[in-house]
Amino acid sequence: MNHRYLPMTEADKREMLAAIGVDSIEALFSDIPKEIRFKGSLQMKEALKEPQLIDYFQSIAAKNINLKQKPSFLGAGVYEHYIPSIVDHVISRSEFYTAYTPYQPEISQGELQAIFEFQTMIAELTGMDLANSSMYDGPTALAEAAMMSAGHTKKTKILVSKAVHPEARDVLRTNAKGQRLDVVEIETANGVTDVEQLRAAYDDDTACVVVQYPNFFGHLEPLAEIEQVAHSGKAMFVVSSNPLSLGLLKPPGEFGADIVVGDAQPFGIPTQFGGPHCGYFATTKKLMRKVPGRLVGQTTDEKGQRGYVLTLQAREQHIRREKATSNICSNQALNALAASVAMTAIGKKGVKEMALQNLQKAAYAKKQLQANGVTIAYEQPSFNEFVVKLAKPIKEVNESLLKRGFIGGYDLGITDQKLKNHMLICVTEVRAKEEIDQFAKELGVFI
8 A cells, every 4th residue: 555654563663662762652651640640531533544534534625615616706815816737837846845944055046046036026016126035925014014114214103094904904903012013094985095084193103104005995095195195204105915906007116115015826826715825025125124034136156157045134043133124934935936937927918918807807797786786885996806785794695695606705794894785896817707797697686
């Protein structure tokens, strides 16, 4: 029988016990008084043989509904996109699949180059000078950007729009509490950040202004206006952005953003029930030495050949703890590689076309839903997500949609009672016209 691991035999046990000089496993616990040891059998089922165990776990996994079974209109931070088949082939190679920390450049050139390419592509997409080698995920990157802003400006107030993903705001608050920073949430008006309230909340103690583009509701924030507020004092302008949308939209760097963050999941990374994914972090040259995590630089060796090395290492593993920029201990190198391979395979024109399809198909879905009597909640330009208002609780609607063969949108009432009976719908390039038409008809029942 072929084993995925080497099973331990009785002879192996005897050999190991002999090597450490004991007669039995029981002897290893001789120092523990017998009266406090557990007697009897644990309330557990008998162990299954391997074939039965595999069948058991497969039966549990089969209870999950996956994206191959039903078309999904769920987004809210994790999206179903086209993934070129080459992505899996490259990231499954052992030199990438098993690679960890590329501290020794002489044996890590492939890994270092892959990370360098990721940094370069993210910098191009965002319109920023440089990017790091990735973060754990988008919310982590956003929190790190706010912490970096506070450290750089020596200010303690963070202004964050309520149109930023609620889970990202949760992560931000958790990080801010440890740093004794004050997080002030700015309300929305008609689905985008209320710029007047932002202006009123801004003061000399503001470290940064944080917005999302496209925002959590799928709308395009007025970045030019918000940038003017952010830079009216010494605060920094932080923008969290879906990288795919930047294949079509004007990048935050061209609006004067100081830091651009987000999740690279739309490029080559499956939804995977919510993770793991890969955060990105891009900024300006002026802030290069403040960047959390790793940076890979390109250089030449003594023979003049191109090479790659970790550079400007400012983590507490390398320098004094009090001087460190962050305590992030790793990066999502494998997922960053997946994103790099996907972007390379799709190409510049392909990324633009992919983003355009998201925009057009979402616009078509809006039109079809309205034709079936569904109310679009906000009249705002959007990318691939938008909000609809229904007459019934979204939980009930989604349960009904599932029976009809669809995975519905996100229930906005979960995080904001003011948005009860509001659903956030996502339409990406993988959705077919027939699926959109049928979904609009099904949703029209709940107006």
